[in-house]
Amino acid sequence: MAPTIPSAMAPSRSAGRPAWPSWLRLSWSWRITWIYLILVLFLPLGAMALKALAVGPAEFIRLATQPEALATYRITFGLSLVAALLNGVFGVVIAWALVRCRFPGQRLLDSLIDLPFALPTAVAGLALAGLYSKNGWLGAPLAAWFGLKVAFTWLGVAIAMVFISLPFVVRSVEPVLRAMEQDQEEAAWCLGATPRQTLWRVVLPQLMPAILSGVAQGYSRAVGEYGSVVMISSNVPFKDLITPTLIIQKLEEYDFASATVIGMVMLAFSLVSLLVINGLQVWGRHWQTNPVMAG
Amino acid sequence: MAPFRRLLRVLPRPSASFLVPLIAVLYVTVFILLPALQVVAGAFAKGLQPFLENLTSPDLLSAVRLTLLMGAIAVPANTIFGLAAATAIARRQFPGKALLLSVIDLPFSISPVVVGLMLVLLYSPTHGLLKDVVGSLGWKIIFSWPGMALATIIVTFPFMAREVIPLLEEEGWDQEEAAHTLGATSWQVFRKVTLPTVRWAVLYGLVLTTARALGEFGAVAVVSGNITGQTQTLPLFVEDSYKQYNTELAYGAALVLGGVGLVSLLLKVFVERLVGGVKETKPMN
Numbered sequence: 163m164a165p166t167i168p169s170a171m172a173p174s175r176s177a178g179r180p181a182w183p184s185w186l187r188l189s190w191s192w193r194i195t196w197i198y199l200i201l202v203l204f205l206p207l208g209a210m211a212l213k214a215l216a217v218g219p220a221e222f223i224r225l226a227t228q229p230e231a232l233a234t235y236r237i238t239f240g241l242s243l244v245a246a247l248l249n250g251v252f253g254v255v256i257a258w259a260l261v262r263c264r265f266p267g268q269r270l271l272d273s274l275i276d277l278p279f280a281l282p283t284a285v286a287g288l289a290l291a292g293l294y295s296k297n298g299w300l301g302a303p304l305a306a307w308f309g310l311k312v313a314f315t316w317l318g319v320a321i322a323m324v325f326i327s328l329p330f331v332v333r334s335v336e337p338v339l340r341a342m343e344q345d346q347e348e349a350a351w352c353l354g355a356t357p358r359q360t361l362w363r364v365v366l367p368q369l370m371p372a373i374l375s376g377v378a379q380g381y382s383r384a385v386g387e388y389g390s391v392v393m394i395s396s397n398v399p400f401k402d403l404i405t406p407t408l409i410i411q412k413l414e415e416y417d418f419a420s421a422t423v424i425g426m427v428m429l430a431f432s433l434v435s436l437l438v439i440n441g442l443q444v445w446g447r448h449w450q451t452n453p454v455m456a457g
Numbered sequence: 458m459a460p461f462r463r464l465l466r467v468l469p470r471p472s473a474s475f476l477v478p479l480i481a482v483l484y485v486t487v488f489i490l491l492p493a494l495q496v497v498a499g500a501f502a503k504g505l506q507p508f509l510e511n512l513t514s515p516d517l518l519s520a521v522r523l524t525l526l527m528g529a530i531a532v533p534a535n536t537i538f539g540l541a542a543a544t545a546i547a548r549r550q551f552p553g554k555a556l557l558l559s560v561i562d563l564p565f566s567i568s569p570v571v572v573g574l575m576l577v578l579l580y581s582p583t584h585g586l587l588k589d590v591v592g593s594l595g596w597k598i599i600f601s602w603p604g605m606a607l608a609t610i611i612v613t614f615p616f617m618a619r620e621v622i623p624l625l626e627e628e629g630w631d632q633e634e635a636a637h638t639l640g641a642t643s644w645q646v647f648r649k650v651t652l653p654t655v656r657w658a659v660l661y662g663l664v665l666t667t668a669r670a671l672g673e674f675g676a677v678a679v680v681s682g683n684i685t686g687q688t689q690t691l692p693l694f695v696e697d698s699y700k701q702y703n704t705e706l707a708y709g710a711a712l713v714l715g716g717v718g719l720v721s722l723l724l725k726v727f728v729e730r731l732v733g734g735v736k737e738t739k740p741m742n
Contacts, residue, residue, distance in 0.1 A: 189545065190541070191540075191541040191542070191544040191545035192541075192545045194537065194538065194541035194542075194545075195538065195541050195542040195545045195546070198538045198541070198542075198614075199560070199561075202538075202607070202610055202611055202614060203560070203563065203564070203611065203614075205579060206572070206575035206576055206578075206579050206611070207575060208586075209575060209578045209579035209585070209586040209587075210571075210574065210575045210578050210579075212586060213578045213586065252480070252481075252484045255477055255480050255481055255484070256481040256484065256485065258477055258481075259477045259478045259480075259481035259482075260481075262477075263477055263478045265475070265478040265482075267482065268478075271481065271482060271485055273722075273726075274485050274489050274490055274493075275485065275489070276722055277489050277493060277718075277722070278489060280668065280718040280719065280721060280722035280725075281493070281672075281715055281718045281719075282671070282672025282673075282674065282691075282692050282714050282715070282717070282718055283672070283674045283675070283692070284672070284674045284691075284692035284693070284695040284696055284711065284714065285496060285672075285692075285695065285711040285714050285715045285718065286492065287696070288496065288499075288695055288696075288699055288707055288708065288711045289492035289493065289495045289496045289499075289711070290492050290495075291699070292495050292496075292499050292704075292708075293491055293492055293495045298495070299491060299495065300487070300491065321488070324488055325488050325489065325492065328485075328488055328489065382566055385568070386566070386567065386568030386569065386570070386571070387568075388568065388569055388570045388674065388675035388678070389569075389674035389675050389678075389692065389696075392696070393696060393699060406568050406569075406570035406571070406675065407570075409570050409571070409574055409679075410570060410678070410679060413574065413577060413679065416584075418578070418581075418584045421574055422574070422578060425570075425571045425574045425575070428567075428568050428570075428571050429567060429571055432563075432566040432567045432568065432571070433566075435566060436559065436562070436563070436566045439566075440559065
């Protein structure tokens with residue numbers, strides 16, 4: 163018999179084989195799904211959790227809060243926040259330009275937004291390192307005019323994080339802005355609102371769930387980013403070393419316990435941010451269908 | 458503060474403003490366009506001839522081969538998983554469905570480096586949880602291509618499932634029911650009814666999975682050991698050449714890799730146009 167996907171297609175038909183208890187009667191599609199998830203996701207996750215448990219609680223806390231690790235958290239989580247907020251502001255401006263304005267080069271601008279998602283991170287890292295190096299197109303003038311050194315400093319790390327998280331806010335605000343009725347703005351204008359009042363009281367509140375969701379996604383992405391940061395950073399602890407790079411350094415030093423513990427911290431952050439992003443998206447949908455209730 | 462105030466004043470009346478597009482264009486130029494041009498300029502810094510010579514470097518060719526191998530393993534495996542998961546999950550309601558969907562999404566929010574770390578902690582011959590099993594079977598997983606392929610699979614497996622599941626949920630059951638009633642076997646139904654229904658979603662998923670599989674860096678970097686000519690994929694080769702001050706070679710490889718990204722972006726737009734559905738943007742790399 164050819165491999166079949168029987169009861170997945172017709173759940174009600176799965177009765178008939180009496181030998182198996184019902185919770186074991188799985189269709190082929192379920193079996194493939196579970197086996198794959200166990201091999202590819204649960205087993206590695208479980209290995210890390212067990213290794214972290216073996217460390218013991220006191221040692222876990224000591225390793226998770228060792229000064230070197232704390233410094234990387236500050237750099238990673240702090241700079242990612244700066245990058246995500248910067249993109250939050252400029253993402254709205256870009257989305258506005260794409261939806262409400264007409265100008266030459268708009269289509270090109272629209273396509274360029276997707277580039278950070280499509281470009282492999284190693285390419286992005288190399289490009290940014292070259293661009294901001296002391297002979298680079300932007301690195302040279304910045305150094306000459308302002309005495310700013312970007313490559314191999316925390317500033318470069320921040321710029322790589324801006325690059326990698328730029329599309330999130332634009333792409334989450336754009337559809338909401340497109341769907342928004344312009345009547346409301348006209349109504350506000352008719353009722354005597356100044357443009358600034360219209361912006362702050364009518365437009366931005368409606369965009370807020372989308373903005374926050376985009377900022378959260380960008381933040382989460384920037385925190386976990388490795389490829390585009392590692393080449394522009396000098397990877398010196400306490401200066402511009404990010405947490406993912408610290409994990410790799412710990413592995414290279416055969417300090418598996420530290421790597422595991424710091425990895426668990428990153429994993430915990432990922433899970434929390436996944437929850438927050440899901441919550442924000444639910445809120446956004448709710449807001450769009452019933453803004454009064456959600457408010 | 459003053460220019461910011463001016464920006465706020467003009468925002469609600471975009472027809473009268475050129476400031477908003479100007480700021481948008483400047484921001485995107487500095488953060489996206491210039492880096493992209495930098496790759497092209499870097500690759501051709503010494504002209505076309507050295508660029509072409511760089512492309513034939515044996516280490517680069519071996520990196521290209523390994524990168525293609527990663528794609529050749531991860532893409533079919535994840536396609537099978539994505540289709541199986543979609544047929545299993547999409548069209549029924551059960552407790553924990555939302556949780557299962559979030560679990561499938563998990564690799565998108567975990568840092569690639571942590572994905573690599575998990576594999577090392579599982580399969581490392583000295584410190585891994587399964588070190589006895591791996592050792593007695595004589596497998597070499599970490600610092601070798603199986604581990605790298607596994608890392609690639611983990612970071613790319615949500616793409617296909619995420620594209621196919623929503624489409625199947627929308628389409629409903631009627632056609633499959635009809636086929637069943639007319640006497641088709643389940644496999645026939647899957648092949649002749651379900652698969653054609655989801656073909657565009659599958660194509661879309663293939664593009665996204667391939668792009669990410671060929672471009673993955675962090676997860677593969679942790680498990681590869683980065684041995685030139687042996688366990689070096691193209692993204693690792695880019696970083697390594699750059700670190701060795703072999704800048705032209707790095708840019709040459711980056712241009713090839715960036716070309717892959719660009720082609721996948723074009724294909725994605727092309728599929729979106731064909732389907733005519735809503736445009737969506739998700740990280741491909």
